[in-house]
């Protein structure tokens with residue numbers, strides 16, 4: 708596993724396990740754990756009340772929030788090192804993958820010279836003004852993208868075939 712694979716994994720792990728998904732579990736007598744959705748223990752506490760309190764606020768939530776700010780470039784902590792261009796691209800790619808609301812902002816930071824989709828604000832790979840996800844078939848209810856080169860007149864290959872009779876004279 709390369710260094711950038713490991714970085715991608717930790718970014719994905721971080722954003723896939725936010726505090727709002729943490730739960731409290733009893734491990735033993737006077738031992739309560741905060742557990743994330745990957746089933747990893749965040750911290751342990753002597754009482755359920757202490758665990759519940761730390762689940763919603765406190766140092767562990769703050770660590771998560773600080774790390775989020777670092778990944779998203781909104782950190783004001785001078786101790787945070789600057790992310791490399793490659794790391795910025797990894798973060799943006801993971802956030803697109805997770806359909807994260809901050810994905811567009813991360814993409815603008817990762818690809819400062821790129822063109823962006825007019826609708827969803829994700830980076831474009833071709834000359835079109837819309838990404839394949841937004842530039843989808845004009846048939847009501849059809850969500851096929853128009854990126855396979857099969858369709859015509861704004862319809863995907865399937866729908867264009869079905870509309871074939873409209874085009875013959």
Ligand SMILES: [Zn+2]
Pocket residue numbers: 824825826827828829837838839840841842
């Ligand atoms: Zn789009």
Ligand SMILES: [Zn+2]
Pocket residue numbers: 844845846849850851862863864865866867
């Ligand atoms: Zn269609």
